[in-house]
Amino acid sequence: MALRFASVVVAALFASTALAGAADVVGPYDPAPAAPQPASFDYGDDDLVFELGIKGVVEPEFLGSNDYRVVPGAIFSVEYLNLPGIGSFGGPDGLGLSIGPSFNYVGARKSSDHPELSGLDDVDATYEAGIKVSYEWQYAEVYGEARYAFGGAEGFVGNAGANLIARPTDTVTLKLGPTVSFASKGYMDDYFSVSAAEEIASGGKFQAYDAGGGFRTVGVAASARYEFSPDWFLNADASWDxxxxxxxxxxxxxxxxxxxxxFTLGVSKRFSLDLF
Structure with a gap:
């Protein structure tokens, strides 16, 4: 099923690329058009440029679940940051080094909501905050994120990946690439371990287990982004882990x-601030 999913994602990306570029067919004697460039935004005297929006998310009901739910989510990313005396991160074409915040939220896991978890302790909602570093070229990017988790689970968690990038038009950006995630023992213990007391409470359904830290998932992610109006974006993402x-x-x-x-679908808007 994972392979089918990856194939569908790849096919969808190539289909989107073909459709978006259909209007740019070159005749036998026409010069080839220049490759689309990343959309450029005039920062002027602005020191902070960021995106803010909302999205709908289809995701597993809990880590390891085979049931899914639809929940709302927020979109937030920093496109450009200028710190006097330190330097600037990001740029008007979106290329180069970028450093910004990274956030994530994992909903509570309650046994009362999931009969298949009967006997296991509840895990409250977990909040994650940290930093993201990426470097983007014209047709590729690499990135990494590290966050500290607190609340229901505590510890360090993060992910890394790389993407191939296609820009069929100056308003459409498509990305596809592999991902990997990792977590510290504390984080893994809260979500994946089973204590002796939980084994007894579950009637032996769950055997006692002590999870260690390390790699948590490997997978592939795809995204499509369309600037349908100046500073307004439609964002779609799909991933398999x-x-x-x-x-x-x-x-x-x-x-x-x-x-x-x-799977996520959302809309976001670019904002800019002159801070200094």
């Missing part, structure tokens, strides 16, 4: 599904 390592060996995941999918 397979739980690996100690996460995959957890009795909780074995009772659910190692393959985890997510």
């Amino acid at each position: 397979r739980l690996v390592g100690d996460a995959a060996d957890s009795p909780i995941v074995k009772a659910g599904d190692k393959d985890q999918y997510s």
